[in-house]
Amino acid sequence: MNRLIAFISMLLIVLPLNAQVLPIGVGDHIHVVVHNEPDLTVKEKVGTHGTINMPLVGVVTVVGKTPDEISKAIMAALDDGYLVEPQVRVAIDRYRPFYIRGKVESAGAYEYVIGLTVSQAIAIAGGLTPRASNSGWYLTRGPNKTRHDVTAESKVLPGDVIEIPESFF
Missing domain, CATH: 3.10.560.10 (Outer membrane lipoprotein wza domain like)
Structure with missing residues (x-):
């Protein structure tokens, strides 16, 4: 139960009140949080290659994908031998202008x-x-x-x- 409360608290901190359904583009600033894994937290501006570098996972293509799609892809990569049932949240901190x-x-x-x-x-x-x-x-x-x-x-x-x-x- 405490893990569930902690996870919900993390969501409230990372995700703004408005729904983030726009696809990510070059120049957006994104925030990736892996529950109970602070060393895997990433805050990065999406560069011209449309990718970010994620610890343990490596290069992740993010351009044209929604935060939910990226979250699922990172969870699948981390679940493949790195973590047991990883919980990942991706948020857009700031959109490109x-x-x-x-x-x-x-x-x-x-x-x-x-x-x-x-x-x-x-x-x-x-x-x-x-x-x-x-x-x-x-x-x-x-x-x-x-x-x-x-x-x-x-x-x-x-x-x-x-x-x-x-x-x-």
């Missing part, structure tokens, strides 16, 4: 927060300039840089690049 450019007061990179909308991103960047268009906004997303037309209420994801064009009138 989103970017906003074009006709906003302060274009640049900003810290991502879950649930961010385009209008909130514009506010974070200081608002629209007088020459900004009120429509025709778009963002690029993903490794293929897919272009998406957006409105003020469109959701922004980590790594997105929002473009606010100039108005012609």
Whole structure:
């Protein structure tokens, strides 16, 4: 019973209240905790290779996977001759930034927060300039840089690049 209470306490410390269901990407900061194994705790920024180094396990590919998927993979690797019934939790401490450019007061990179909308991103960047268009906004997303037309209420994801064009009138 004490082990169960300790494990639940660990979850409350590591996992934020909001559900972490976004896939991990390059630039995200992640936290891996193995219950009762403090030497196996890892806090690392995901590098350009999309991997982290995990004690006993080695290189673990994390890009494109959810924290739950990574947790299961690490548990399976640790269960293969290292630990008996390992319990692993993976959390995203900080997402990679989103970017906003074009006709906003302060274009640049900003810290991502879950649930961010385009209008909130514009506010974070200081608002629209007088020459900004009120429509025709778009963002690029993903490794293929897919272009998406957006409105003020469109959701922004980590790594997105929002473009606010100039108005012609």
